[in-house]
Amino acid sequence: MRWKEQLLTLTPYQPGKSIESVKKQYNLEQIVKLASNENPFGCSKNVLSALQSHQPGFAIYPDGYMTSLREAVASFLKVGQDELIFGNGSDNIIQIISRALLHPGANTVMATPSFSQYKHNAIIEGAEIREIPLLDGQHDLEKMYAAIDENTNVVWVCSPNNPTGTYVPESKLTPFLDKVPSDVLIVLDEAYYEYVFADDYYDSIELTRKYPNLIVLRTFSKIYGLASLRVGYGVANRSIIQALEPAREPFNVNSFGQVAAIAALSDQEFVQDCKKKNRQGLTQFYDFCERHNLSYYPSQTNFVLIDINADANQAFQFLLEKGYIVRSGSALGFPSSLRITVGSAEQNDGVLKALGEFLTQQNTAKLKLN
Numbered sequence: 126m127r128w129k130e131q132l133l134t135l136t137p138y139q140p141g142k143s144i145e146s147v148k149k150q151y152n153l154e155q156i157v158k159l160a161s162n163e164n165p166f167g168c169s170k171n172v173l174s175a176l177q178s179h180q181p182g183f184a185i186y187p188d189g190y191m192t193s194l195r196e197a198v199a200s201f202l203k204v205g206q207d208e209l210i211f212g213n214g215s216d217n218i219i220q221i222i223s224r225a226l227l228h229p230g231a232n233t234v235m236a237t238p239s240f241s242q243y244k245h246n247a248i249i250e251g252a253e254i255r256e257i258p259l260l261d262g263q264h265d266l267e268k269m270y271a272a273i274d275e276n277t278n279v280v281w282v283c284s285p286n287n288p289t290g291t292y293v294p295e296s297k298l299t300p301f302l303d304k305v306p307s308d309v310l311i312v313l314d315e316a317y318y319e320y321v322f323a324d325d326y327y328d329s330i331e332l333t334r335k336y337p338n339l340i341v342l343r344t345f346s347k348i349y350g351l352a353s354l355r356v357g358y359g360v361a362n363r364s365i366i367q368a369l370e371p372a373r374e375p376f377n378v379n380s381f382g383q384v385a386a387i388a389a390l391s392d393q394e395f396v397q398d399c400k401k402k403n404r405q406g407l408t409q410f411y412d413f414c415e416r417h418n419l420s421y422y423p424s425q426t427n428f429v430l431i432d433i434n435a436d437a438n439q440a441f442q443f444l445l446e447k448g449y450i451v452r453s454g455s456a457l458g459f460p461s462s463l464r465i466t467v468g469s470a471e472q473n474d475g476v477l478k479a480l481g482e483f484l485t486q487q488n489t490a491k492l493k494l495n
């Protein structure tokens with residue numbers, strides 16, 4: 126076979142460990158998964174009743190235009206129906222964008238560490254990747270701008286950023302958008318948008334009106350609690366959407382996902398409740414960090430990146446054996462940090478208690494060495 130050469134350098138996406146595999150391996154009764162930034166409160170009850178009454182006709186393809194979902198999202202965001210593109214998760218839209226715009230000879234600019242799929246897809250398409258290190262956990266937009274040249278086709282801005290949880294304030298974003306050439310697509314990935322509470326966050330949908338080279342990505346996987354159904358969308362000027370559409374595979378959002386997303390969108394009370402509980406949960410993590418003198422990035426998401434001053438893989442393993450699946454920072458560019466999804470108050474207490482035990486064990490070992 127003559128595989129694309131760049132595929133040989135890649136490994137498949139490493140998902141967080143599954144609950145079932147950990148239960149079996151460590152003989153545990155209960156597992157708490159705080160590794161993939163899913164919603165610990167599940168999804169709206171509206172979703173369950175909509176799915177119960179959904180009669181899909183299994184033999185029939187889903188609506189490839191996502192008509193009802195398109196109407197619902199367009200009306201919710203007050204955008205035109207032709208200003209939306211839907212994907213099998215926002216991962217799929219990242220793939221569509223890469224497929225449409227990246228190729229050998231083109232380059233793409235992104236922050237590092239940031240969400241892995243920008244780079245992964247760019248490698249597959251054979252584009253040159255220009256990674257700009259975060260500055261204090263934040264996108265360094267000045268350096269990202271300086272990296273753009275006549276061969277740059279896509280710039281990725283992840284705000285709030287995975288894995289740091291930090292966001293780009295409006296005062297930094299708009300001067301950047303003003304400067305980026307109009308033939309470069311700027312992707313603003315807002316997978317965690319609904320969790321944001323910062324006052325100086327921007328109205329990104331409004332920005333798509335002002336900047337015709339901007340696309341905003343959102344998802345139903347996070348606060349809406351529909352990660353298993355895979356629904357994400359992009360919002361942009363209609364000329365961007367028209368250009369991307371041929372790169373989208375037909376029927377890429379299944380019928381259950383479409384029905385569930387409409388129902389999820391209709392329950393904003395659930396969304397607000399999760400947002401509130403998440404914010405309270407974040408304070409449990411911050412209090413813990415302050416008590417243990419650990420540094421962390423203040424987060425606008427449903428996860429926190431904590432520098433535990435120890436080997437992240439060891440801490441990961443310790444927590445795993447206690448029934449908590451978190452994300453080791455070592456694969457995310459932070460070898461002494463853990464990225465932990467904010468769970469319910471009880472789950473947060475549990476994982477922090479276990480982390481406290483790990484830190485005590487580490488300190489005792491250090492004292493012995495001294």
Ligand SMILES: Cc1ncc(COP(=O)(O)O)c(C=O)c1O
Nearest residue numbers: 214215216240287316344346357
């Ligand atoms: C920043 C960011 N973008 C996109 C995604 C992909 O989300 P999905 O494909 O489930 O919509 C994730 C998932 O973790 C993410 O963290």
